[in-house]
Amino acid sequence: MTELLRVPGPQGAPPSSRAAVLDAIRVAGTISRVEITEVAGLTAATVSTTVRRLIEDGLVREAGRGESTGGKPRVLLELVPTSRYALGVHLDAEDVTYVLVDLGGAVVARLRRAQAVGDPQTVVDRMAATVRGLVESTEVAWDQVLGLGVVAPGPLSRRSQLVLTRPAMDAWGDFPLGPSLGEATGLPVVLDNDATAAAVGEHWGGGAGGSRAFAALYLATGIGSGAVIDGAPLRGVSSNAGEIGHVCVEADGPECWCGSRGCVEALAGPRSVVAAAEAAGFDLGGPGRGLSERFAALARAALGGDVLAANLLGRSARYVAIAAQTLVQVLDVDRLVLTGPAMAVAGSLYLPAVRQRLTTSQFARGDHDVDVVISSHAGEAAAVGAAALVLQGELVPPGGGLRIDVA
Amino acid sequence: MTELLRVPGPQGAPPSSRAAVLDAIRVAGTISRVEITEVAGLTAATVSTTVRRLIEDGLVREAGRGESTGGKPRVLLELVPTSRYALGVHLDAEDVTYVLVDLGGAVVARLRRAQAVGDPQTVVDRMAATVRGLVESTEVAWDQVLGLGVVAPGPLSRRSQLVLTRPAMDAWGDFPLGPSLGEATGLPVVLDNDATAAAVGEHWGGGAGGSRAFAALYLATGIGSGAVIDGAPLRGVSSNAGEIGHVCVEADGPECWCGSRGCVEALAGPRSVVAAAEAAGFDLGGPGRGLSERFAALARAALGGDVLAANLLGRSARYVAIAAQTLVQVLDVDRLVLTGPAMAVAGSLYLPAVRQRLTTSQFARGDHDVDVVISSHAGEAAAVGAAALVLQGELVPPGGGLRIDVA
Structure with missing residues (x-):
């Protein structure tokens, strides 16, 4: 029997002590029980009981003693990653x-x-x-x-x-x-x-860099985004929040397959970039190759100094940068991770345009800077x-x- | 002495029983103690103690008995609005x-x-x-x-x-x-x-219509927005989330005072609409009148059948509708409230354009409709x-x- 259940949002489900203790250990690397009580806001008794069960379940182990701060050195705990x-x-x-x-x-x-x-x-x-x-x-x-x-x-x-x-x-x-x-x-x-x-993967893998509110701009064959705010992914009413590929950046722009007009994906997505390159006579290996491969071939040409390829990707980067600015302003994040297979092969062509765009408007920054980085695992993000x-x-x-x- | 303190976000502050009980009563209008335990997920003992204190403090009062469901009819509780x-x-x-x-x-x-x-x-x-x-x-x-x-x-x-x-x-x-x-x-x-x-005012006053994730598009001399998701306002890292007035909807559009280009506020804000009208020779009462008054005069002219005024406001509505689509897609909300003093005088000119735009892209809707309404108190929202x-x-x-x- 298969059952579909809607997992409640963060407001409906306060963190369990098990989840809170595990997260404290994961984030810290190694940490003592006393430090967990401080980080997780739990009582010493709760931490003690929870840690004992986690050790019994094999998820956590003791990892030597920390430096003494006067009394007996504290036992450090760590995750067992292979558990x-x-x-x-x-x-x-x-x-x-x-x-x-x-x-x-x-x-x-x-x-x-x-x-x-x-x-x-x-x-x-x-x-x-x-x-x-x-x-x-x-x-x-x-x-x-x-x-x-x-x-x-x-x-x-x-x-x-x-x-x-x-x-x-x-x-x-x-x-x-x-x-x-x-x-x-x-x-x-x-x-x-x-x-x-x-975005959840970046949060998990450290790509969020400790930001309380960050977004991931995902460039594959389409363009999308995700955001993690206060540890929880932003989902909206139907789990479709972050649909940045179909925001309009040219009111009279070209028609998009989604039914709208001037969408950033229609103007700047790998599909439209490859189509423009091939229309201009660029040989990207022909229709027998997949779209991702042809886009990668174009990115290699641009990085190798081909002017037409660089112009086409520069135009795409300009629109993607506008989408990045929209995302940063609407969500008020202080970190943006560029990710997805297209960023894995062309991130260095997009990064400067996005960084530049985020300096043009004071509203993109609010009263804080916005870090823009390329994911360390963009290709399989x-x-x-x-x-x-x-x-x-x-x-x-x-x-x-x-x-x-x-x- | 004045102290500035940062109120923690919803994840850091699980609802107190007092807040949860008050909110249950506020939302229900009248409600019994037993029903509060169900709605708020609290024990009967906690509800009983909390209600007693709220009655002592004068915030809540008993309001007769509900219909019997077999046993003794339950005592109903209600807020004392004048407390x-x-x-x-x-x-x-x-x-x-x-x-x-x-x-x-x-x-x-x-x-x-x-x-x-x-x-x-x-x-x-x-x-x-x-x-x-x-x-x-x-x-x-x-x-x-x-x-x-x-x-x-x-x-x-x-x-x-x-x-x-x-x-x-x-x-x-x-x-x-x-x-x-x-x-x-x-x-x-x-x-x-x-x-x-x-947005918080709409959430409070019922304008959210029970939506779990809704946004308010605020049109005054500038354009902004706010959103309330799962009962909490979306704030971002610096409380500036929702800055929709300075998203770009024309990559090569006019310069905006914010430093960017093609912002929806520069193209469609009341300031630019009034400037365009006066440049076209429209008499809106002259520079002695405030911007809001001049915008209201233009809106009255459009509603009265003036073609030039209707065209200028129609153009503004087209861009505002694009901003509305962006907001709905990035946040995945199912309700949008149009509010602010400019919507109080010109809402009927904007509402059809926004509704129409939200039907053009399947991404604006996800798998749900989006209700668009004008605030019942747009002028003092x-x-x-x-x-x-x-x-x-x-x-x-x-x-x-x-x-x-x-x-």
């Missing part, structure tokens, strides 16, 4: 990326497959076989895997659990991906859109983020999203 | 609006004054005298006033507690408005920007919102913002 794992799957138009991530956020195994051809149920069965194979290729036991995070380009639908409405994924229609994968793998499944997952959604569900209070538990 | 009050002050470039609001959100007294001329301290002293006079003009005792909410066009600064950087308010520079008003009135002071306050910030601080868990308490 639990999470699977992350990123389903995109062209291919599927699989990662196995440990409790500490490190990628233990990774795999990329071409998008399987066939009806959705066949694809789901093949995906289930692939994740089993990925786990079996490591020393990790199946029962150490906490769950499976699956992300895809949005928008999410609460009715069907995941609707992939981008043109390239029409075949998926209203197929209930989450429940099907839950049944095929026997694992709890968490669904989200790729950009929100990428969505898959890592999908796994981080699972870890986040285990370690910190749930921040909403769709979760399917297999009973 | 506490809050003052709201909206400081704008042209004038200052004062309101006194009761615990139920009703405006008990209102006053509008031209912006006082003089150095900031003189202005503050006059404001303090005005709020005392406003309270004295009613039956309300001074010690029933919970505090003073003061809002102004953003951006806020944490360093100086309130910086009014819009061009018309340069004279205020880095003047510490909050602490000065706290000392002059002896009341706790809450500061925020006008658009965030307007910021002042009412300022008072609601004070009430919110008393009744519900604090959602951030700057609060100055007078010790």
Whole structure:
């Protein structure tokens, strides 16, 4: 039996002491029980009981003693990163990326497959076989895997659990991906859109740099974004917050496939950049190659000094920078992480334009600077983020999203 | 002595039982103790103790018995709206609006004054005298006033507690408005920007229509917005979230005073609409009249059938609608309230354009509709919102913002 349940938002679910203690240890690296009481705002008795259970469960271990501050040196605690794992799957138009991530956020195994051809149920069965194979290729036991995070380009639908409405994924229609994968793998499944997952992954992996409110701008074949504010992903009423690719930056701009006009994705997305390059006679390997590969070829040409390629990517960067400014101003964040496969190959072409744009308006900054950085794992950010959604569900209070538990 | 303290965000401050019980009663109108335990997730003992104290403090009273559901009919509880009050002050470039609001959100007294001329301290002293006079003009005792909410066009600064950087308010520079008003009135002071306050006011006054995530688009001399998500205002790292007036909707659009280009405020704000009308020879009463009055005159002309006026406002509405779409998509809200003095006089000219725009892109809707309505108190939304910030601080868990308490 598969049950769909709506995980309550942060207001409805105050952090459990288990989640609070684990998060304090994760953030600190090593920490004493006394320090946990201070950081997590819990009583010494609660911390003591909770830590004992975490040690019994194998998630936490003692790691020597800290320096003495007068009395007996305090015992330090740390996570056992190899105690639990999470699977992350990123389903995109062209291919599927699989990662196995440990409790500490490190990628233990990774795999990329071409998008399987066939009806959705066949694809789901093949995906289930692939994740089993990925786990079996490591020393990790199946029962150490906490769950499976699956992300895809949005928008999410609460009715069907995941609707992939981008043109390239029409075949998926209203197929209930989450429940099907839950049944095929026997694992709890968490669904989200790729950009929100990428933001959660940065929060998990340290890319947030300690910011209380940061956003991730995700550039793949489409453009999206996610934000984490006070530790919880910003979701909105239907888990589709951060849809920055379809904000209008030219009132009379070109039509977009979404039905609107002048969207940043239509003007600046890799699809439109590649189309413009090929229309100008650029040979990017022909239509036999995937869009991501052709975009990467164009980025290499620009980085190699080709003027036309540099101009096309410069024009894209100008619009992406406007979108970045909109995101920073509407959400008032002080850190922006540029991520996604397109940023992995062309980040250095986008970064200066975004940084420059954020200095033009005093409203982009408020009374604080905005750090702009490129993700350390931009190429597989969505898959890592999908796994981080699972870890986040285990370690910190749930921040909403769709979760399917297999009973 | 005046102390500035940063109220922690919702994650740092789980709701007190007092706040939770009061909020349950406020939302329900009348409710029994048993129903409060269900709504607020508290034990019967906690509800019983908390209700007794609230009755002793005069904030809550018994209001007869409900229908029997088998056993003894349950005693119903309700707020005593006249037990506490809050003052709201909206400081704008042209004038200052004062309101006194009761615990139920009703405006008990209102006053509008031209912006006082003089150095900031003189202005503050006059404001303090005005709020005392406003309270004295009613039956309300001074010690029933919970505090003073003061809002102004953003951006806020944490360093100086309130910086009014819009061009018309340069004279205020880095003047510490909050602490000065706290000392002059002896009341706790809450500061925020006008658009965030307007959103909190809608949340308080029912304009949110029960939405879990809604935004208020605030059109005055400038354009701003605020959002309330899961009961807490969205603030960002520096309380400047929602700065929608300075998002770019024309990459090569006109320069804006903020330093950027193509901002929606520069293209569509009342200042630019009035300037365009006067450049086209429209007589709006001349420079002796304030901007708001001239904009209202233009709106009346458009509503009366003047084609030029209708075209100018139609152009403005088109850009405002784009900003509305951006806001709805980035935050994923399902309700948008159009508010502010410009919407009070011209809302019917903007509403159709905004509604129309939100149907053009599937991303504006996600898998849900977006209700667009005009505020029932658009003309004094910021002042009412300022008072609601004070009430919110008393009744519900604090959602951030700057609060100055007078010790």
